[in-house]
Amino acid sequence: MTMLLTLIAVMAAALASLSSWRRMYFLIIVIAAVQDPLRKITPGTPGWFTLLSLPVFFSALLASRAKIPGWWAAFKTACPSITKGIYLLCLLVIPAVVISVSYSSGSWQYTLLGLTSYSLIFLSIIAGFHFGRSVESIRKLIAFYVGVHALVLVGGVIQYLGMFEGLDVIGDRALGHEWLRWIPGYVVHLISGFYRSADVMGWHAATVCMLALILAFSETGKARWFWTMIAAWAVFGLFLCGRRKMVFMLPIFLFTLTWVYFYFGRAARVLPMIGFLVVPAASVYFVSDFLGEESAQIQYYSSAREGDTAFDRLSGHGFNSVLETVRQAGFFGHGLGFATPGSHHIGAARPRIWQESGTSRIMVELGVPGFVGFVGTLIALVVRLWSVTRMHLRRRTPAGIYAAGLFALFLANLGSLTVSGQILADSFIVIFLGSLVGIGLGFARPTFMNVMQTRQNGGEAGYSTQSLR
Numbered sequence: 001m002t003m004l005l006t007l008i009a010v011m012a013a014a015l016a017s018l019s020s021w022r023r024m025y026f027l028i029i030v031i032a033a034v035q036d037p038l039r040k041i042t043p044g045t046p047g048w049f050t051l052l053s054l055p056v057f058f059s060a061l062l063a064s065r066a067k068i069p070g071w072w073a074a075f076k077t078a079c080p081s082i083t084k085g086i087y088l089l090c091l092l093v094i095p096a097v098v099i100s101v102s103y104s105s106g107s108w109q110y111t112l113l114g115l116t117s118y119s120l121i122f123l124s125i126i127a128g129f130h131f132g133r134s135v136e137s138i139r140k141l142i143a144f145y146v147g148v149h150a151l152v153l154v155g156g157v158i159q160y161l162g163m164f165e166g167l168d169v170i171g172d173r174a175l176g177h178e179w180l181r182w183i184p185g186y187v188v189h190l191i192s193g194f195y196r197s198a199d200v201m202g203w204h205a206a207t208v209c210m211l212a213l214i215l216a217f218s219e220t221g222k223a224r225w226f227w228t229m230i231a232a233w234a235v236f237g238l239f240l241c242g243r244r245k246m247v248f249m250l251p252i253f254l255f256t257l258t259w260v261y262f263y264f265g266r267a268a269r270v271l272p273m274i275g276f277l278v279v280p281a282a283s284v285y286f287v288s289d290f291l292g293e294e295s296a297q298i299q300y301y302s303s304a305r306e307g308d309t310a311f312d313r314l315s316g317h318g319f320n321s322v323l324e325t326v327r328q329a330g331f332f333g334h335g336l337g338f339a340t341p342g343s344h345h346i347g348a349a350r351p352r353i354w355q356e357s358g359t360s361r362i363m364v365e366l367g368v369p370g371f372v373g374f375v376g377t378l379i380a381l382v383v384r385l386w387s388v389t390r391m392h393l394r395r396r397t398p399a400g401i402y403a404a405g406l407f408a409l410f411l412a413n414l415g416s417l418t419v420s421g422q423i424l425a426d427s428f429i430v431i432f433l434g435s436l437v438g439i440g441l442g443f444a445r446p447t448f449m450n451v452m453q454t455r456q457n458g459g460e461a462g463y464s465t466q467s468l469r
Contacts, residue, residue, distance in 0.1 A: 025141055096336040097115070100334075125434045153208065170194065205235075209238065321356075341423075413433055
C-alpha cells in the first residue's frame with residue numbers, strides 16, 4: 001500500500017509540473033524529505049525510491065522546453081564556453097559508450113544508466129538557468145528548501161539520543177545494515193536520522209547551512225538572525241553524521257565567500273558577515289559540550305591519523321587514484337556507466353570497480369579523452385559562474401550575494417565530490433545541485449541585467465518586472 005500511494009503521489013506531482021514547471025522544484029524538495037522514510041517502511045526497501053524525483057523533473061523539463069522560446073539558444077548565448085564544452089564532451093565519450101555497450105550481453109543497461117546520469121547533470125543546470133524570474137523567486141525556493149530539510153535534520157538528534165528506537169524510519173536498521181567507522185581506540189557510529197545514509201544527511205546538513213547563511217547575509221534585522229540560527233542548527237547535523245567530507249564543505253564555502261568580498265574591496269560587507277558567523281561557530285562548542293569530550297564524533301573530528309588529513313584525502317582520491325586508474329583501465333577506461341552510483345543494482349557482467357572519488361570514477365568510465373572533456377566543461381562552469389558573480393558584485397546588484405553564495409557552494413561541492421562521488425546516487429541531489437549552479441549562471445539573463453541597467457540609469461534599485469514563461 002505504501003508503494004502504491006507513493007507512486008500515485010509522484011505521478012500527481014509530475015502532472016502538476018506539466019502545468020507549472022517551476023513548481024517542480026518545490027515538489028521534489030518535499031519528495032526528497034519523505035522518500036527515505038517511506039522506503040524504510042516499504043517491504044523490501046526498494047532502492048529505486050532514490051529516483052522518485054526523476055519523473056517529476058523530466059515532466060517539468062518537457063513543459064519548460066515547450067513554454068520557453070529559445071530554451072537551448074538562450075543558454076547557449078549566455079554560456080558559449082560551457083555549451084562548446086558539452087558538445088566536445090559528447091564526442092569524447094563515444095569510445096566509452098562503445099566499450100560499455102559491447103562489454104557483455106546486458107551491459108547496455110550500464111550505458112543507459114551512465115548516459116542518464118551525466119545528462120541529468122547538464123539538463124538540471126539548464127533548467128536552473130531558466131528558473132529565476134526575479135531575485136525574490138529564487139529566494140523563496142532557497143528558503144523553502146532550508147525550512148523543509150532543517151526540520152528533517154531533527155531525525156539525526158533523535159537517533160543519537162536513542163529515542164523511538166523501534167521506529168524503522170530512524171537510522172539504517174530497516175535497510176539491513178549499520179554504518180560504523182573503526183578508528184584505533186574508538187568506533188564512530190554514523191548517524192543518518194530520517195535519511196537513508198550518513199552521507200545524505202551530511203550533504204543536506206551542509207547545504208542547509210550554506211543556503212541559510214546566504215539568506216542571512218542578504219537580510220537585515222530579525223530575519224537575518226533567524227536564518228543564522230538555522231545555519232547553527234544545521235552544524236549540529238554535520239557533526240552527528242560522522243562524514244568529514246561533508247563537514248569540509250562548510251570551511252571551503254566560508255573561505256571562498258570571504259575571499260570574494262575582499263577581492264572586490266567589500267571589506268565593510270565582510271565584517272558583518274563575520275559577526276553573524278559567530279553563532280554557527282559557537283554552535284560547534286555547544287555541540288561539543290552536548291556530545292561530551294569522550295564522544296566518538298568529537299574525537300573523530302578533532303583528531304586525524306597520519307594519512308587521513310584533508311590534504312591527504314584530496315591528494316589520494318583526487319590525484320593518485322586517477323593515475324592508478326589510468327594504469328589499470330588504460331587510455332580509454334573501462335566504459336560508461338560501470339562506476340556510476342547505483343550501477344551495483346544491475347546484474348549484468350561488468351569489470352571490477354574500486355573507484356570511489358568523483359575524479360577516479362570519471363576516469364575509469366570515460367577514459368583520458370572523456371576525463372579531459374568533463375574537467376574542461378567543469379572549468380568553463382567555474383569561470384562563467386565567476387564572471388557572473390564579478391559582474392553583479394562590481395555593480396552592487398540585489399543578485400550579488402546570491403551569485404557569490406552559489407559560486408562558493410559549487411566550489412564546496414566540488415571539493416567534497418573529489419573525495420567521494422557516491423552522493424550522486426540520489427537523483428534529487430543531482431537535480432538540485434545542478435539547478436543551483438544553473439540559477440547562478442542565470443543571473444546573466446536579461447531579467448537580472450535589466451536590474452543592473454536600472455541602477456546605472458539612476459533609477460530606483462529593484463527587481464525587473466519582465467515576465468518570463
